[in-house]
Amino acid sequence: xxDLAAIRKCREGDTDAFHHxxxxxxxxxxxxxxxxxxxxxxALDAVQEAFLNAFQALKRFDGSRRFYPWFYVILRxxxxxxxxxxxxxxxxxxxxxxxxxxxxxxxxxxxxxxxRTLMELSSEERELIxxxxxxxxxxxxxxxxxxxxxxxxxxxxxxxxxxxxxRMAQLNFNAD
Amino acid sequence: xxxxxxxxxxxxxxxxxxxQTPSMPPEVIDAHLASCAECRxxxxxxxxxxxxxxxxxxxxxxxxxxPLIRQRLDAEKSMARKRAVPYPFLLLAGSLxxxxxxxxxxxxxxxxxxxxxxxIIAISLFAFLRENPFKVNVHLETERE
Numbered sequence: 478x479x480d481l482a483a484i485r486k487c488r489e490g491d492t493d494a495f496h497h498x499x500x501x502x503x504x505x506x507x508x509x510x511x512x513x514x515x516x517x518x519x520a521l522d523a524v525q526e527a528f529l530n531a532f533q534a535l536k537r538f539d540g541s542r543r544f545y546p547w548f549y550v551i552l553r554x555x556x557x558x559x560x561x562x563x564x565x566x567x568x569x570x571x572x573x574x575x576x577x578x579x580x581x582x583x584x585x586x587x588x589x590x591x592x593r594t595l596m597e598l599s600s601e602e603r604e605l606i607x608x609x610x611x612x613x614x615x616x617x618x619x620x621x622x623x624x625x626x627x628x629x630x631x632x633x634x635x636x637x638x639x640x641x642x643x644r645m646a647q648l649n650f651n652a653d
Numbered sequence: 654x655x656x657x658x659x660x661x662x663x664x665x666x667x668x669x670x671x672x673q674t675p676s677m678p679p680e681v682i683d684a685h686l687a688s689c690a691e692c693r694x695x696x697x698x699x700x701x702x703x704x705x706x707x708x709x710x711x712x713x714x715x716x717x718x719x720p721l722i723r724q725r726l727d728a729e730k731s732m733a734r735k736r737a738v739p740y741p742f743l744l745l746a747g748s749l750x751x752x753x754x755x756x757x758x759x760x761x762x763x764x765x766x767x768x769x770x771x772x773i774i775a776i777s778l779f780a781f782l783r784e785n786p787f788k789v790n791v792h793l794e795t796e797r798e
Contacts, residue, residue: 492723492726492727492730495722495726496719496723499718499719499722500717500719503716503717503718503719504713504714504715504716505713507713507714507716507718508711508712508713508714511712511714512711517714521716521718524718525718525721525722525725528718528722529722529725529726529729532726575712575714576711576712577709577710577711577712578709578710578711578712578713579712582708582709583705583709591705591709606706607711609671609706610703610706610707610709611706611709611710611711612711613707615671615672616668616671616673631664631667631668631673632664634667634671635663635664635667638667638699638702638703641702642695642698642699642702645702646698
């Protein structure tokens, strides 16, 4: 079933048609929520909430757009609501790192070190850098997802990369 | 044109590396890089960082949230149905009061079926609301906003 057909059925009150959208996008959504929240349990709750909000909001969905970028805005609102409503957790269990796929191009130690460095960033910074590098979004796509002007994307990206570069240098991280 | 400052050149280099068209002429950037060792070093480090990050892949969890989402959608649907019937129990009380008044009418033969009317009304209402009157709610749930 195509997304648009599923959305049309959902608007008619068919909750089963929503299964198509959940099944198709839940993995991606959980991965993005983990990037923002840095915590799996909160991410699962936020994604669940986001899908429920999306179901209610489908009446306002513009059929000329793709579903996931539209849904992403709802998802990140839910994530930041969760982030605001909880105390920052200590990231003491990074052996079970969850943002980066393992094994990747790095050794397990390097991968954990990189993940730890990512976890030291703020939610907004981590969201931006992972969307750019792990999902390969362009500046325009980032501007749409984050609902900020393109110039802001560029400037934030510059700052967060600088921060990462300095941190990696402190850690003597050498991934050559 | 004023002499470009290091940060502007570094921003331009970053944008160029991300596939954006630089707003500064390339020869100006090259000239600055040739004369600024710090910008050259930073540009190399930045390239290394970008290629390291680009080589990473995102972990995609395989959790299935559908059963939980489905359950909550159903709960919301049933909640909406309840909201659609205003004051259902007031309706029940009204129907029973009417029945009682009717029952008080003198010189009227009351048959068995007529006596069952209040029970039928109550059962129908609970069936319509899909509510079990004998259910004990062990998880106290408040209506979500």
